[in-house]
Amino acid sequence: MSTDPKFEIDRSAESPEGELSVRRRLVTYDYRRLGLGVSGLFAFLLVWWVASLSQPAFVLPSPPAVAESFSEEMSSGEMPTALRQSLRHWIPGAVVGTTLGIGTGLALGWSRLLDDIWAPVVRLLRPVPPLALIGFAIAWFGINDTGAAFIIAIGAFWINFYATYGGVESVSTDLLDVARSLGVTGNLGLLRSVVIPAASPGILTGIRTSIGRSWMLVVAAEIFGVPGIGARIQRASNNLQVDTVIAYILLLSLTFLVIDTLFRWIQRRLLRWH
Amino acid sequence: MALGQASGTRLELDSVGKQYDSPGGTVQALADVSFAVSPGEFVCLVGPSGCGKTTLFRIVAGFEQPTTGTVRPERTTEQMNMGIVFQEYHLFPWRTVGGNIRFGMEQLDVATDKQRERTQRLVDLVGLEGFVESYPKSLSGGMKQRVALARALAVDPSLLLMDEPFSAVDAQTRRRLQENILDIHEETQKTILFVTHDIEEALKLGDRVVVMEKNPGRIAEVIDIDLPRPRSRTTPAFGDLYERVLDHID
Numbered sequence: 001m002s003t004d005p006k007f008e009i010d011r012s013a014e015s016p017e018g019e020l021s022v023r024r025r026l027v028t029y030d031y032r033r034l035g036l037g038v039s040g041l042f043a044f045l046l047v048w049w050v051a052s053l054s055q056p057a058f059v060l061p062s063p064p065a066v067a068e069s070f071s072e073e074m075s076s077g078e079m080p081t082a083l084r085q086s087l088r089h090w091i092p093g094a095v096v097g098t099t100l101g102i103g104t105g106l107a108l109g110w111s112r113l114l115d116d117i118w119a120p121v122v123r124l125l126r127p128v129p130p131l132a133l134i135g136f137a138i139a140w141f142g143i144n145d146t147g148a149a150f151i152i153a154i155g156a157f158w159i160n161f162y163a164t165y166g167g168v169e170s171v172s173t174d175l176l177d178v179a180r181s182l183g184v185t186g187n188l189g190l191l192r193s194v195v196i197p198a199a200s201p202g203i204l205t206g207i208r209t210s211i212g213r214s215w216m217l218v219v220a221a222e223i224f225g226v227p228g229i230g231a232r233i234q235r236a237s238n239n240l241q242v243d244t245v246i247a248y249i250l251l252l253s254l255t256f257l258v259i260d261t262l263f264r265w266i267q268r269r270l271l272r273w274h
Numbered sequence: 275m276a277l278g279q280a281s282g283t284r285l286e287l288d289s290v291g292k293q294y295d296s297p298g299g300t301v302q303a304l305a306d307v308s309f310a311v312s313p314g315e316f317v318c319l320v321g322p323s324g325c326g327k328t329t330l331f332r333i334v335a336g337f338e339q340p341t342t343g344t345v346r347p348e349r350t351t352e353q354m355n356m357g358i359v360f361q362e363y364h365l366f367p368w369r370t371v372g373g374n375i376r377f378g379m380e381q382l383d384v385a386t387d388k389q390r391e392r393t394q395r396l397v398d399l400v401g402l403e404g405f406v407e408s409y410p411k412s413l414s415g416g417m418k419q420r421v422a423l424a425r426a427l428a429v430d431p432s433l434l435l436m437d438e439p440f441s442a443v444d445a446q447t448r449r450r451l452q453e454n455i456l457d458i459h460e461e462t463q464k465t466i467l468f469v470t471h472d473i474e475e476a477l478k479l480g481d482r483v484v485v486m487e488k489n490p491g492r493i494a495e496v497i498d499i500d501l502p503r504p505r506s507r508t509t510p511a512f513g514d515l516y517e518r519v520l521d522h523i524d
Binding site: 172174175177178179180181182183184189193194197198200272273274 | 335336337349356357358360362364366367368369370377378381382409410411425426429
């Protein structure tokens, strides 16, 4: 049999499995899309470079200057340290916020009683931006890792809370009837066997959104003086080292890209049925 | 656990009535519905839309309480005495065909090897060989309904309740499913209450047909169908019965 990818594409198209048709689409468009993406990236760099020629470095440094700064920060060890510090805020903050958000979303989405009790509080607290709580973070935890993690947790909490709440609300009552008719009893039984799996697409989308948003919050949460990428950006911009600022922004993007890609892979595996 | 270990039980409805409160006053959805289904009997419930047959189904299935009257047996989750099949399948999309069929057995803590063996037999019974690992999204409507049927049979209920189970599939698939359900009834001797709006389907399948009228939903007539199976709609006897049911429904 030929190893020409085209041949495989045709064969999989005949298969009734929906999964294969997705793979076929990926195979067919991957090269084309990759090419387009790379050319877009080059166009962006070109525009940036041209624009930087007429500007002083503290307004807009050129791409090579940023690359140089990136490698300097890497080899001096300052960038790996900042990344490690930021991850130390982000991981606990995101994990705690996500866990509590999903838990609260399940409880309030499932229980009418809890929802009725807590709805006014939720409405009251929802509009508070996490950064407005920096004062509390300092007062309760101090200017340290825990304080920064707290801010991130708040951000992650709300995204996951609403995603889960919406997911639970949309679970079909018919599926619950079926489960009851097949012997599932009690709230925990229904949550475990029907509500959580049925709501999982929404929950996973929430987690993925919150990963991105809370990573952006890292920068803001560190501005009040906790060391990390955010603090490093703050220091560099005070010194007008815009190339360093952009180098760290690049680090933020790359880190996000890695984490997001990893999570998307997990999400796809978990939602094969979807 | 054999497929037909729990053969049919008797189902009895005694003066079942259902009222709803609505802004325009109370609505009498069902009035004084009484009939019984003997062990192993296949009874079809047919009626025009709005005659309360789905409400009656939900009351028998235990999802709703009647305002008056009683239904015996009541559905108990301990024994899982009722297998329920809905019009819209309602499969668990995150579970494979096998996973759907196993669902009730898992709740009963049936041993894993028993579950596997029984799942295989049910898959054979409903004709889904080779699809045990497929997810519902890749199945046709008729296949989904077969899975739903196998899932309901998996807990070996003594009573099978079906609410317009074949009305969402194409005519050809429906005919095949109708033959299948007759075979399964033959093999398992379950008591079956089968709700449909399709007169022909009711007359083809049922040992008896309960005909309902609307406003309020009540029984118009209970007809014994003594024709031998398979029944052809082209015979004069079938035609006569068809007219008789149609008289109530129009």
